[in-house]
């Protein structure tokens with residue numbers, strides 16, 4: 195009797211748990227359905243004249259070709275910012291205005307006259323060639339929400355609901371899996387107990403009970419085996435020595451150091467995409483010990499007229515790096531006291547304090563001109579792929595071993611006019627064999643140490 199009951203109860207447990215899992219799964223599926231099926235019907239209605247009419251991609255092309263000269267999306271230019279302009283005016287009115295704004299103003303339309311006066315009676319071009327559906331496309335583009343910065347995504351998305359729903363489904367799936375595991379364990383225990391009882395009731399001896407006293411636990415066996423202990427001890431000692439050595443050797447080595455700078459300045463954009471030469475900004479690298487960081491005047495040579503990055507660059511910054519590039523340029527203006535509206539310096543300066551990245555200890559002497567001009571070494575050999583760095587970081591370890599290795603391995607550039615005489619003499623002495631920097635004295639302590 196008891197056996198049967200027990201057997202049944204574990205089966206029942208199993209069935210009940212299966213039922214639970216499936217009902218939870220279908221419940222969560224239903225939740226998903228209601229959010230993706232029921233709700234959107236409402237917002238779509240509400241934004242018909244904003245979101246759904248027209249093709250934003252085609253609109254973007256039309257906007258760039260016809261309107262971008264005078265209009266920006268989020269900022270006043272020659273004309274007003276056009277973001278969500280379709281919500282400020284009637285659609286019919288917009289068709290008329292865009293096709294021929296002068297005619298609409300001449301007709302005395304109060305809305306048109308007001309805008310015209312607000313913008314100092316400057317004229318917008320007429321676009322009779324645009325059809326109503328072209329205009330719908332443009333408006334679909336101007337209604338598109340700006341990309342959200344990735345850095346803030348976690349917070350914003352939860353509010354917006356986009357990331358939240360996928361996160362909750364993830365959580366639900368994880369929860370269900372955990373539940374299934376727990377249930378399996380419980381079921382196994384139940385089955386085990388049932389079987390044991392079944393065996394006992396039938397007078398069968400289970401093996402485990404007999405074996406138990408003879409078995410020693412693994413840890414005891416281990417403690418008794420001296421050879422194993424010796425091997426383990428040696429292994430542990432070696433491993434910790436390895437890590438301690440690594441830790442000591444990395445003291446003072448700042449490879450990969452990439453501090454947050456006061457202005458998010460991208461070498462990728464300037465030295466990479468825009469292909470500005472390193473020496474345009476780091477002009478002293480060729481003649482002197484230091485490369486130096488450019489003064490902000492150098493930046494303003496270009497940035498007096500570049501107040502904003504292109505829309506594509508802007509979107510890339512927001513999506514891939516979580517940076518609002520235009521805000522960073524505003525920081526440059528704040529630092530130099532440049533007033534965009536008046537196109538003049540106000541005199542209120544606040545110098546930018548760049549955080550120094552590469553820094554040898556005072557006991558070592560390193561000279562840029564010697565390497566860049568005399569040695570003819572590319573900046574990238576030591577500083578890495580700078581033109582790909584969104585944020586500058588220390589690429590090389592800058593240890594003594596690093597300097598010495600290169601001096602041992604690098605052959606002297608014998609075509610170099612700078613030391614021509616010396617090189618010639620030396621190479622004759624060595625019977626024409628290639629000279630390394632070490633042969634020049636590049637391993638002498640005094641050359642690098644004061």
Ligand code: HEC
Nearest residue numbers: 260261264272273274279292309310313315316317318319
């Ligand atoms: C030559 C410059 C110029 C071009 C090109 C231009 N606009 Fe305009 N736009 C203006 C100006 C200036 C105003 C402000 C009213 C005025 O002074 O006429 C304006 C106003 C507007 C308005 C009213 C905005 C509001 O906030 O009320 C809309 C809509 C508009 N333009 C759409 C367009 C579209 C769409 C295009 C491209 C197909 C375009 N504009 C091309 C200069 C231009």
Ligand code: HEC
Nearest residue numbers: 459464465470471472475548549550551552573577580586
């Ligand atoms: C438009 C100006 C500009 C150009 C072009 C430029 N840089 Fe820079 N560079 C800067 C500024 C500003 C900083 C300081 C901010 C930073 O560290 O990101 C800097 C920092 C650096 C640093 C780190 C300095 C430190 O603190 O240790 C290195 C190395 C460097 N640049 C190398 C290069 C190389 C190599 C190139 C050419 C591929 C290059 N730069 C092109 C402006 C420029």
Ligand code: HEC
Nearest residue numbers: 458459460463468470488492493496503504507519522523
């Ligand atoms: C030779 C011209 C030139 C010089 C010099 C220059 N920039 Fe730029 N900068 C640009 C251009 C072009 C862009 C925008 C690229 C785009 O729209 O894709 C830009 C974009 C930027 C941005 C936004 C993207 C980013 O890097 O975060 C900042 C900030 C910026 N510059 C700061 C500086 C600073 C600081 C200096 C001086 C050290 C400087 N720029 C010197 C041409 C220049």
Ligand code: HEC
Nearest residue numbers: 472476479484485486552553554560565566571572573576
């Ligand atoms: C042989 C390796 C090597 C080469 C090549 C090299 N650098 Fe450096 N750079 C260094 C070292 C090492 C430091 C750290 C110097 C110090 O702390 O005194 C440094 C520091 C800098 C700094 C920080 C400011 C300073 O001068 O201390 C800038 C900026 C810089 N380098 C730019 C450049 C540019 C641009 C080039 C190419 C024209 C270049 N470097 C080529 C090794 C190199």
Ligand code: HEC
Nearest residue numbers: 559560564568569575596597600604631634635636641642
């Ligand atoms: C990428 C290879 C490279 C690295 C890394 C490098 N050097 Fe050099 N170094 C050279 C070359 C090439 C020359 C020879 C220039 C010439 O022809 O005079 C040189 C020359 C020198 C000299 C002059 C030697 C002499 O006899 O006149 C000194 C000092 C020096 N380097 C210091 C350093 C220090 C300090 C470091 C590390 C922080 C370093 N170098 C890292 C390649 C390198």
Ligand code: HEC
Nearest residue numbers: 446554555558592593594597598601636637638639641642
């Ligand atoms: C090619 C250049 C170069 C030569 C040659 C050179 N050193 Fe160095 N040395 C360095 C640099 C760079 C550092 C700093 C490295 C660091 O911070 O990790 C350094 C660090 C040291 C340090 C460690 C100081 C500390 O605080 O950690 C000692 C000691 C030292 N050097 C001794 C010597 C002696 C002795 C010789 C001659 C046999 C020599 N060096 C030759 C470049 C050189």
